[in-house]
Amino acid sequence: MDVASPSAWALTTGLSPVQAVRTTAAGPADRKDVALSTSPTRPAARPDLEPVFRADYARVVAVAARVLGSRDQAEDVAQEVFLAFGRSSVPAAEAGGWLSVAAAHTALNLLRSARRRAAREQAVGGDPAIAPDVADAVITSEERHRVRGALARLPRKQAVALVLRHSGLSYAEVAAALGMSPGSVGTTVRRAESALRKELNRHASSE
Numbered sequence: 001m002d003v004a005s006p007s008a009w010a011l012t013t014g015l016s017p018v019q020a021v022r023t024t025a026a027g028p029a030d031r032k033d034v035a036l037s038t039s040p041t042r043p044a045a046r047p048d049l050e051p052v053f054r055a056d057y058a059r060v061v062a063v064a065a066r067v068l069g070s071r072d073q074a075e076d077v078a079q080e081v082f083l084a085f086g087r088s089s090v091p092a093a094e095a096g097g098w099l100s101v102a103a104a105h106t107a108l109n110l111l112r113s114a115r116r117r118a119a120r121e122q123a124v125g126g127d128p129a130i131a132p133d134v135a136d137a138v139i140t141s142e143e144r145h146r147v148r149g150a151l152a153r154l155p156r157k158q159a160v161a162l163v164l165r166h167s168g169l170s171y172a173e174v175a176a177a178l179g180m181s182p183g184s185v186g187t188t189v190r191r192a193e194s195a196l197r198k199e200l201n202r203h204a205s206s207e
Helices: 008-014 017-024 049-068 071-086 090-124 141-153 156-168 173-180 184-204
Strands: none
Touching: 049 071, 049 090, 049 141, 049 156, 071 090, 071 184, 090 141, 090 156, 141 156, 141 184, 156 173, 156 184, 173 184
16 A cells, blocks of 8 residues: 555554644655644645545545445555545535545546556457455455446446445435435435446456
């Protein structure tokens, strides 16, 4: 994992994950003193970052991991998302939904980038690296790869709704996060599941 991630910072500097995010947001010149994380040229980290981080970090990682299948990559996504939140004006009361949606979007972007990179490597005869996945003991990595590929091809709103719902968010939470009516979430998720099955079947029949 990149040393800038919260967990890596915790191991290498002795900082807590939230201090690592504060320090990364503050910039290298400010890392000498986390307690004084302001600088003449950089705004101070928002004061509600720590409680939001502690309340939502596990969920953000879970959402990203649902897409990526890698804890390390999910933690990198979480770092990026919390850094974005730290620079935003999103109210703390709305942070949970905002962070979950941002994690899903960021993870899907990473997934699609990985698919494009793998396609380029295959085109020149290379073998794409396969990230370790704890679910490989139950489901083969090839099947996991097909599911992630199909997920990346779904319309973005359907993919995000599906990821959030299967990451444990309630219909009301998904609706609030995506600006949808609660009654439409179930329809969107069912359509996403149906589209995912069609993508998987289409991919299987083309092989």
